[in-house]
Amino acid sequence: MAVLPPRSPARRVLPRAALVLLLPALLLPGPPAPAGAAPAPPAATAPAGWAWPLLPRPRVVGAWAPPAERWLRGHRGVDLAAGPGAVVRSPADGTVSWSGVVVDRPVLTVAHGAGLRSSFEPVESSLRPGDRVRRGQAVGTLRGRDHCDPGTCLHWGVRRDRDYLNPLLFVGALEPSVLLPVPADLAGRRRAEAPDGVRGLSGAGGRAGGA
Template identity: 60%
Template sequence: MLLVLVHPGALSPAAAAPAGWAWPVSPRPAVERHFEAPAKKWLPGHRGVDLHAPPGTEVRAPQAGTVSFTGVVVDREVLTIDHGDGHRSSFEPVDAAVRSGDRVARGQVVGHVAEPGHGPGGTAVHWGVREADEYVNPLQFVLDLRPSVLLPVPERE
């Protein structure tokens, strides 16, 4: 029996990554550190992804929304956009080009990666997404993260 590896998007293209979201950094960046959900809300994890984006790189709204916060948290400049339906994106470190209360469009420049950037090399921006009060993997909004499926291929006679 022959098995064929099929990407789920090939089976149902409409079920791919949610429509309407875009990468916050362009061109599509490398992911320097992936999302790591904590075992419990209070335990360590990585509640977002670090996207390769050296200081000065434009940061764009991945979805339309309203800026709900710009300011310093601990020692980092943070920008948060409320996209509605319980979804909020946060970016750090970002020199904001917008203010709290501003409406932003998908793809609009909302700031620039601040100096120094995020991560060990200072060449990234951290992107976190919350659904209600839970952090989720931001990549699910720009990529199809469903696992590939092996399907049997009927034998030919």
Template identity: 75%
Template sequence: MPAAASARSAVVAILLLSAWVPAPLPATGAEGWSWPLSPRPAVVGEWTPPAQRWSSGHRGVDLGAVAGAAVRSPADGTVSFAGFVVDRPVLTVDHGGGLRSSFEPVESPLVRGQRVRRGQVLGVVRGRDHCREGTCLHWGVRRGDDYVNPLAFVGELEPSVLLPVPAELRTAAQPWSS
């Protein structure tokens, strides 16, 4: 059996098995999203937004993975893209409300227009990734045309809290106080 056919058979087997064997859902964030890998993966590449929309940056996070790991939908949605971008298999899920998440490299039998549920297997990590060491899954999230940090959707980012400033510091900071 050729290697490509064997790999496709493995993907189909994983998807079929995941439909019959209930898997625990990954930890869920405040927005009802879950991690796309289970168990909860290590973040091996941080979100680095570009200074300008057209500038370089890392528009997502890289999650430590092994080749063949099942990638799950972090939230309900519809597949809006399944194909190759340059040399990597990419899958994008439209979650509604302007939110879309993309995963690469993900080999998947899903096609554009298919509905998916949170926790459902989308495919497997397979193909060329951009991590320097080991294998990773790149997870990006867009709100409209803007990329946002995916970790915010799984409860990994603490909200900013403004604390009261002591009176003596407040007075010292006022330009008219001297």
């Protein structure tokens, strides 16, 4: 008696008409998000939760003024008003990557991850490279007038890899630009000096705009 081979399981085959109806449904986007759902926020330019390295909040006495090119001179950080011996604190969690003297002043650098580093000078510290620090932890003391002579200040710089960033961005201290009204006498002089074809544009509505 001949032995028949076992039958393979039957495959389900959709009719061609069913595929034609199904493909558009597969290609269409999913259902819209509920009305109350907020869209995902864009990537932040700076991490949140950083703190000022001095308490109480210090006054900025030296603005961030980076050079146009890496090799040119510039102010790659901000100067914060402080007296000699002021306690310097870590603005965020991190690890000490440098503690020592650079040229003639003590410098402390803390790595915060993601390529970010804070540098402080002139700051004396007992910490050593590899020491872990927490946000707000005292990391050193200001050592006199090495940077803002004849006054005293703390120089705070922030760098992401090789690029210097404005430290004020990390503590939410950058204020938006505001266009101020042009004084009436200056606006009048501008209208008088403007070419005939544009005189009416600067004083529309009796008010001139300024750059």
